[in-house]
Amino acid sequence: MKRNSLAFALISAMSAVSVPHAAAQSAPAIPGYTMGQKSLAKAPYTLAELESLKKTLLFTDEDIRYLRMSKAILADQTEAVLDVWYGFVASTPELVVYFKNNKTGAPDGAYLGAVRKRFGQWIADTADANYDQAWLDYQYEIGLRHTTPKKNKTDKADSVPLVNFRYLSALTIPVTTTLKPFLAKKGASAADVEKMHAAWVKSVLMQTILWSYPYVRDGQF
Ligand code: HEM
Numbered sequence: 001m002k003r004n005s006l007a008f009a010l011i012s013a014m015s016a017v018s019v020p021h022a023a024a025q026s027a028p029a030i031p032g033y034t035m036g037q038k039s040l041a042k043a044p045y046t047l048a049e050l051e052s053l054k055k056t057l058l059f060t061d062e063d064i065r066y067l068r069m070s071k072a073i074l075a076d077q078t079e080a081v082l083d084v085w086y087g088f089v090a091s092t093p094e095l096v097v098y099f100k101n102n103k104t105g106a107p108d109g110a111y112l113g114a115v116r117k118r119f120g121q122w123i124a125d126t127a128d129a130n131y132d133q134a135w136l137d138y139q140y141e142i143g144l145r146h147t148t149p150k151k152n153k154t155d156k157a158d159s160v161p162l163v164n165f166r167y168l169s170a171l172t173i174p175v176t177t178t179l180k181p182f183l184a185k186k187g188a189s190a191a192d193v194e195k196m197h198a199a200w201v202k203s204v205l206m207q208t209i210l211w212s213y214p215y216v217r218d219g220q221f
Contacts, residue, residue, distance in 0.1 A: 032154035043140035063199035071127035111157040143211035
């Protein structure tokens with residue numbers, strides 16, 4: 001009961017925040033969203049290494065096609081998807097701790113709300129990623145933002161210094177499992193829903209692997 005009310009409070013606090021669905025260029029700027037900006041560091045892994053990672057994940061052009069199919073299906077469901085994902089984090093004490101305010105010890109609504117806007121953009125970005133250098137560089141940036149070099153900096157949050165590594169790829173499962181019903185809501189065939197879901201699992205796992213770079217000892221990534 002307590003957990004549910006926390007989840008409800010967090011979701012209510014955040015649902016005031018609107019999330020543009022279109023690419024950042026044509027939508028109102030999302031604070032802290034810096035895909036494609038020159039200020040970003042170059043990723044420490046190459047496009048060729050990305051291709052090898054794709055191969056290892058059995059991530060093919062067919063997956064890219066199914067991710068693109070999911071974009072239109074998810075476009076007007078972004079807020080509902082985010083409610084479910086934020087509800088999961090809010091009701092899981094092991095996870096919500098990474099959004100806590102150091103002074104109050106309570107979840108930081110402003111921090112959660114600011115990240116939520118970029119999370120909404122990330123849904124669209126994952127669906128129509130083109131896997132170029134700008135995309136790769138932003139993967140590195142997202143990894144930094146989960147770890148001590150950059151966590152909290154974008155939103156000037158006073159929170160814990162990093163998300164522990166063990167949870168990063170683990171969250172792929174709740175994120176993609178809870179996405180599946182949304183993929184099925186717009187009349188796609190059961191086979192297409194399966195393929196879109198499989199493509200999302202591969203893409204999210206691949207991204208969390210790329211985000212893991214800052215956690216790995218030099219030369220071992
Ligand atoms: C499948 C795994 C995950 C996905 C898809 C994901 C997605 C994202 C995205 C899209 C952002 C915003 C990136 C940006 O600034 O543009 C973000 C930030 C953040 N995520 Fe994750 N995340 C994952 C795992 C986790 C886990 C396990 C936690 C722990 C609760 C977490 C906590 C955070 C926090 C605290 C931020 C804000 C970082 C900052 O201060 O800038 N994430 N995440």
